[in-house]
Each structure stands twice: as C-alpha cells, then as structure tokens.
Amino acid sequence: MMAQRGxxxxxxxxxxxxxxxxxxxxxxxxxxxxxxTREELGDTVAAVAEKADVKKQAKAKAAQTKRKxxxxxxxxxxQAKAKRDEFTxxxxxxxxxxxxxxxxxxxxxxxxxPVPAAVAGSFVAGFLFGWLVGRR
Numbered sequence: 001m002m003a004q005r006g007x008x009x010x011x012x013x014x015x016x017x018x019x020x021x022x023x024x025x026x027x028x029x030x031x032x033x034x035x036x037t038r039e040e041l042g043d044t045v046a047a048v049a050e051k052a053d054v055k056k057q058a059k060a061k062a063a064q065t066k067r068k069x070x071x072x073x074x075x076x077x078x079q080a081k082a083k084r085d086e087f088t089x090x091x092x093x094x095x096x097x098x099x100x101x102x103x104x105x106x107x108x109x110x111x112x113x114p115v116p117a118a119v120a121g122s123f124v125a126g127f128l129f130g131w132l133v134g135r136r
Contacts, residue, residue: 025033050056110117
C-alpha cells in the first residue's frame with residue numbers, strides 16, 4: 001500500500017523522529033539534511049514546472065504522434081511493396097510463356113503469309129476511318 005500525500009512512511013517517520021530532535025544533532029548533520037531537502041524540493045519544483053510547460057508537452061506529443069504516423073506509413077509502404085512483388089511474381093508465373101509464345105507465333109505467321117495480315121490491317125484502318133468520319 002502506498003502512502004498518501006502528507007502521510008509518512010515508516011522510514012520517513014523514523015527520519016523525521018531523528019530530525020525532530022535538533023539538539024542531539026551536530027550542525028553539520030543539520031546542514032546536510034537542509035541540503036538534501038533543498039535537492040528534493042528542487043527536483044519536485046522541476047517536475048512540476050515540466051508538467052506545467054504546456055508548449056513543451058504539446059511539442060512532445062506532436063513529435064510522438066509524428067513518430068507513430070511515420071512508423072505506420074513505413075509499415076504500409078512495406079506491405080504495399082510486398083503485395084506488389086507478390087502480384088508481379090504471380091503475373092510472371094501465369095503469362096510469360098503464353099504471352100511471348102502467342103506474340104512469336106503471330107509474328108511468324110505474318111512473316112510467312114503477309115497478304116492476310118495486310119488485308120486485316122486495311123479492314124481495321126477502314127473501319128476506324130468510317131467510325132471517325134461518322135462521329136462528326
């Protein structure tokens with residue numbers, strides 16, 4: 001159980017009992033206790049001043065939020081890169097042979113027999129020309 005403010009713990013009660021009898025203490029001991037109390041009070045004042053510094057706390061909170069957001073962005077970017085790499089690998093597995101084979105086969109067919117390819121190209125060009133003229 002923690003001591004409430006203003007309550008003394010057994011160790012502090014023992015200290016204050018020895019502190020409350022100034023006639024049995026040497027002036028050096030009293031001076032040392034005063035210095036110790038000043039240090040404790042200085043630490044307490046510094047802690048209170050830090051808590052009361054709203055601007056400093058706001059900056060610290062903003063920096064913390066920025067770090068969190070940055071780490072989330074970094075994580076999201078890494079996930080996106082992993083998904084991209086996974087998708088690329090799947091795409092390459094599925095299509096490189098079939099697509100390249102189809103392109104090679106079409107090129108070989110056109111080289112072997114150019115007349116049907118020229119007729120088909122002319123038909124497509126005429127169709128596009130008619131469609132463009134009809135739009136106006």
